[in-house]
Amino acid sequence: MFPPVYVNEVAAHEGKEVTLHGWLHGRRSSGKLHFLQLRDGTGTIQCVVFKGNVSPESFVEADHLPQETSLAVTGTVKKDARSPLGFELDVKGLRVVSRPAREFPLGHKEHGVAFLMEQRHNWLRSPRQQAILRVRHAVEQAIRDFFDRRGFTLVDAPIFTPSACEGTSTLFEVPYFDLGKAYLTQSGQLYMEAAAMALGKVYCFGPTFRAEKSKTRRHLTEFWMVEPEVAFMDLDGDMELMEQFVSHVVQTVLAKHRDELVRVLERDVSRLEKVVPPFPRITYDEAVEVIRAAQRKARAQGGAAEAGPEGAGGQPPPALMQWGDDIGGDEETLVAAAYDRPVMVHRYPAAMKAFYFKKDPADPRLALGCDVLAPEGYGEIIGGGQREDDLATLEAALDAHQLPHEAFEWYLDVRRYGSVPHAGFGMGVERCVAWICGLHHVRETIPFARMMERITP
RNA sequence: UCCCCAGUAGCUCAGUUGGCAGAGCAGGUGACUGUUAAUCACCGGGUCGCAUGUUCGAGUCAUGCCUGGGGAGCCA
Numbered sequence: 001m002f003p004p005v006y007v008n009e010v011a012a013h014e015g016k017e018v019t020l021h022g023w024l025h026g027r028r029s030s031g032k033l034h035f036l037q038l039r040d041g042t043g044t045i046q047c048v049v050f051k052g053n054v055s056p057e058s059f060v061e062a063d064h065l066p067q068e069t070s071l072a073v074t075g076t077v078k079k080d081a082r083s084p085l086g087f088e089l090d091v092k093g094l095r096v097v098s099r100p101a102r103e104f105p106l107g108h109k110e111h112g113v114a115f116l117m118e119q120r121h122n123w124l125r126s127p128r129q130q131a132i133l134r135v136r137h138a139v140e141q142a143i144r145d146f147f148d149r150r151g152f153t154l155v156d157a158p159i160f161t162p163s164a165c166e167g168t169s170t171l172f173e174v175p176y177f178d179l180g181k182a183y184l185t186q187s188g189q190l191y192m193e194a195a196a197m198a199l200g201k202v203y204c205f206g207p208t209f210r211a212e213k214s215k216t217r218r219h220l221t222e223f224w225m226v227e228p229e230v231a232f233m234d235l236d237g238d239m240e241l242m243e244q245f246v247s248h249v250v251q252t253v254l255a256k257h258r259d260e261l262v263r264v265l266e267r268d269v270s271r272l273e274k275v276v277p278p279f280p281r282i283t284y285d286e287a288v289e290v291i292r293a294a295q296r297k298a299r300a301q302g303g304a305a306e307a308g309p310e311g312a313g314g315q316p317p318p319a320l321m322q323w324g325d326d327i328g329g330d331e332e333t334l335v336a337a338a339y340d341r342p343v344m345v346h347r348y349p350a351a352m353k354a355f356y357f358k359k360d361p362a363d364p365r366l367a368l369g370c371d372v373l374a375p376e377g378y379g380e381i382i383g384g385g386q387r388e389d390d391l392a393t394l395e396a397a398l399d400a401h402q403l404p405h406e407a408f409e410w411y412l413d414v415r416r417y418g419s420v421p422h423a424g425f426g427m428g429v430e431r432c433v434a435w436i437c438g439l440h441h442v443r444e445t446i447p448f449a450r451m452m453e454r455i456t457p
Numbered sequence: 458u459c460c461c462c463a464g465u466a467g468c469u470c471a472g473u474u475g476g477c478a479g480a481g482c483a484g485g486u487g488a489c490u491g492u493u494a495a496u497c498a499c500c501g502g503g504u505c506g507c508a509u510g511u512u513c514g515a516g517u518c519a520u521g522c523c524u525g526g527g528g529a530g531c532c533a
Binding site: 026028029030031032033034035037046048050051052066067080082083084103104105106107108109110111112113114115117118170186187208210212213214215216217218219220223224225326328329371379380381382383426427428429430431432442453454 | 493532
């Protein structure tokens, strides 16, 4: 039968006989009735097998099919108020496509994280993981739509690179023929800067690799990043682009998957509805004051609590944040908690940013960078800013960061031939998906997570 | 690299002062014409992560190792 009928289309076939193909999600039985939950990727439908409607062999078989048996089920589509879907299939016949060779490892009860990650290939079949992967797809589609509709050109950046893009992070090394070592990319940005001088508005969208030994809920060794870069754009334009981009992605996903977010992922979507421009913009200086105020308050309130039963450790309270300190995970949460939508923190101390950031003409201690912090403790989802466009200044920055000029000769060319102000940013897809779905850990946002302690399945 | 926690049935876990290895779910057999994580009865299921030590006796105590989880730093 072609085209085949899918579960999400059965309403159009009410009263008609159809054949559905899928996997047995679950099974219940009540004497002369068997209830089979059939999942086909578009939805799940209950197939009702009544003893009088099928052959005796089929009736017995239907009560002994293990979970994840693949099936072709033929029957009549019937409206039924008792069904969450609104429809059921009144079964006339069923054919086993393939019977599991052994028991499916994942039941419908609780499992531990370690076991689920080992069973990731099987775990993907669960309703919750399906919902997350659909949201991820919608996020990636919204990303493409946003830039495509604004006249950006997608320019694919290389995965193998000859050296560190930023000269800071730890990279994965790969042997590369007679040329020695290559490295897996940690950012396509430098290549996008060159491409922006050709095409004006560009973006790349691909995997990124970091060999840092980070073991936190926000880190993967392999993750996906979208990086736009625009010629003739300054920091203010960049920040406008960031907030329009983030709100477009969130609102598009909300429009397409509100039901799954609410019902399957139990997300409080009212928090997402607020993600519309303008986002609050605060300077790093202001962020430091917000953090210090919150830390003083926590210290005043925590003093009594620490003297309680668990206060035997005698740990001194953490020092107040100082100007020049980086904004870590806890500090990000303190800043984000002060607002009901993503907050943009700009003009960081230049010393803590990569060499390519342009200095603030009004205060050379500051870099024209901006991070977007997601609400609800999800932290930095975007980092970006205006790039240094002056050749001599950039060369001095390379020296200051003790980076070899040879590796960056091509990058310096971007400033040698008609240099212009330009800016861009990078957004991590997994952190964005985790935030939108309200997940505790980014490992569930990517089909097959790569982490420090895990490379299988 | 550092700090904290965990490892017992296929899965999730309990296991008292060191004294016979347990439950629920899953699986198997059966009952039930409306189940939504169905219910009920019966059945099978163990290298207590590994090693060494203490002890009459170790799942339990000690030391080391392995694996996993959480966090820090770094970052998206």
